[in-house]
Amino acid sequence: MSLASVWSEPDLDAIGRQTGVIRVEHSVHHSAYGTIALPLAVFANGRGPTVLLMAGSHGDEYEGQLALTRLIRSLDVTRIQGRIFVLPAANLPAVVAGQRTSPLDGGNLNRSFGERYTDTPTGQIAAFIAEELLPRCDVFFDLHSGGSSLRHLSCSYADLGEDRATAEKTFAALEAMNAPLSWAQGGIPAAPVAGRAALRKGVIHLSGEFGGGGALNRADLRVAERCTWRLLDHLGILPMAEEWRAPVSTRFVFNEQAHFTYAPHEGVFEPAADLGEEVQPGQPAGYLHRPEYPGEPPVPLHFAAPGVVAALRAMGRCRPGDCLFQLLGEIPRDEILRRIGALA
Structure with a gap:
């Protein structure tokens, strides 16, 4: 054994x-x-x-x-x-x-x-x-x-x-x-x-x-x-x-890649949309502030795709590459069934 x-x-x-x-x-x-x-x-x-x-x-x-x-x-x-x-x-x-x-x-x-x-x-x-x-x-x-x-x-x-x-x-x-x-x-x-x-x-x-x-x-x-x-x-x-x-x-x-919004640099994240909110491309997503450099203006962020805000960062401070938002796009049930029917 x-x-x-x-x-x-x-x-x-x-x-x-x-x-x-x-x-x-x-x-x-x-x-x-x-x-x-x-x-x-x-x-x-x-x-x-x-x-x-x-x-x-x-x-x-x-x-x-x-x-x-x-x-x-x-x-x-x-x-x-x-x-x-x-x-x-x-x-x-x-x-x-x-x-x-x-x-x-x-x-x-x-x-x-x-x-x-x-x-x-x-x-x-x-x-x-x-x-x-x-x-x-x-x-x-x-x-x-x-x-x-x-x-x-x-x-x-x-x-x-x-x-x-x-x-x-x-x-x-x-x-x-x-x-x-x-x-x-x-x-x-x-x-x-x-x-x-x-x-x-x-x-x-x-x-x-x-x-x-x-x-x-x-x-x-x-x-x-x-x-x-x-x-x-x-x-x-x-x-x-x-x-x-x-x-x-x-x-x-x-979900697709355009549904994500990432932090471009370190800072404090101020969201401009709430969990569950419907958003559109180009709509303001939020701002990144750096309180350690108070004279710098905040960096504006924008959504790249339409969808519902499904995930929102819960921590105020972020680092480059941190996920700030994830959207989910709506899809008709019939379209899912059509894609399934096209599978081998």
Whole structure:
């Protein structure tokens, strides 16, 4: 027999309710045989699909962490038809520190899913998720928020994939989640994000942004919980309660590079638009001031594309390259369906 550097104490393939940890070896001066213990819950019963619900990829994104923690406490395994893996604090060192990246290695878990995995705590967590959990799954729902640096409108997100069958199933799940903003993206960013690992494994990838600003917002938490329960109901794994059944009005949106506004230099950012506001190209986005040089005039910033302000910087001071705004452009539902129909 051989020992592993990362292993799950719950049996990933067993029937029933299990709560325990995934252990990641972390040998340091004060603990030669130490481990990082990531909380994991496994619920399996009957016949049905498998879904991975994950939050805490970034430690300062709180709505998803609490939504999944509540789900673990309340879930009755006898009502399930299928299997649910729940990782409420996926990058535990970052979660405990309340920061985006791990204090152990500086690792950003959602940027650690490339073709190869680093031999670091964050890299090993990514490897276990990608190579042990995702191959057992049909659907992956990864909950995010804007974190400490951004406030984000609540929205669900879907990587439609590159083939028609996957896109149709993914879009159906996105619609079922019924968030106020339903963000359907035709191509996943060319970055080592978790969604790329899911698509490599043939797993439907769904995500969402629910609040931010380094604090917990009750309204955004409710949207995160609603999307989670409605997804489980749509998959046939677990019927949702009546409180989640009433539909809400949703707008379908997309994202492109022109939707971002970045800081050209260091300074204090004064926004000229609010979260949720509709803006047009050329409209003032804000101003960058440098109080350390009070005689200098502020630098005006302008939006490059139309859209709704979906994310707004939550920190006053910024550095060159910091994201100040992200817009989302509205797209008709029929246009999404037309693009899906054009896929092979």
